[in-house]
Amino acid sequence: MTAPAGQRGRGRPRDPRTDQAILAAALELFTEHGHAGTSIEQIARRAGVGKLTVYRRWGSKDELIAAAVESARGEIPSPGIGDLDGMSYAQISQVIAEALPGSARTLAEPGYRAMLAQVFGSSVTHPGLMAAFWNDHILPRRRTAHLALSRAVDEGVLPPETDIEALIDMTVGAVVYRLLRPEPPDADELLAYLRSVYEQAGMIPRR
């Protein structure tokens, strides 16, 4: 790792289009071949840049792939916690319900599903990648979910003995599990599935 570190020069101005091309190439290659099957050299070649250009920006393959996984996050709509604070359960759950169709479309994309599989697949061999996914894709949504379920308990929609953390894990877990099961859902099937699970969790009211 001495050579790459020595080649870095983080202070110089960077062209954001180069960053984006490298991140897109890294995401594609990781999605297709996983962490073990992807090299910095392949990423540089696909992005049309030299290896040194990559190493100037990211010090290691781990860092670069984690950044690429983070870059895929922007596509999933997620209401921020600031917007929801002070809202009632009915209001928060409506915001969550309205975000579900967009989430279903993104999550049902073959590329997202393939990336998710690679992240989970590398969770034991490369836990840093799962940590990046966890921080960038999951945690912000957990905060929203936590607020919704706390309000549901406060307002008597859910019983006081509700285990909110367990219920959030169960909701996230069910969605990941459904996406990676044989016979993947299309966006409409996934939306129906998300609604069932969110209703069962009390995250949104039953229709």
Place this chain on the structure above:
Amino acid sequence: MTAPAGQRGRGRPRDPRTDQAILAAALELFTEHGHAGTSIEQIARRAGVGKLTVYRRWGSKDELIAAAVESARGEIPSPGIGDLDGMSYAQISQVIAEALPGSARTLAEPGYRAMLAQVFGSSVTHPGLMAAFWNDHILPRRRTAHLALSRAVDEGVLPPETDIEALIDMTVGAVVYRLLRPEPPDADELLAYLRSVYEQAGMIPRR
């Protein structure tokens, strides 16, 4: 695939110890390197047999790895559906609760967790492997869970609008998700976690 098929001779007597050695080698290599990083040649070498010996038993790497994943299943205790039919919710949930410590021990083993990660990681690139895992590791447990939750609804422990299938996905999903998250649990932590999730699902009564 013509050559391997021509080499097969499934009628001849087989030494079960050879089968076991090949399955163990396949499971180890798959767990360490994933589907893409494992070859029949490596499996044969680690098992101390020739490639033809492997091909006589399994026609392809896919078949062999699926059989190896299936072979890991026997370690998780699971009450059969036949034992539970005719039991009350209290009786079924007691059987389920008693099986949890054994499940926690097996699931928390680093080897099981690593295998699970590889199975989920190959879910998009090699769906056949996920299908094998699904059929052998998950489905038998789903039937038990379904019976428990149906009884819970029948006896008024859970409300009539309970979405049993969603609740089972949520339970299985949470466990997989917890196992593959950063900072994996040891057997005691996992047992406490299983109890929280099973209680929240209504699979076992709250203590």
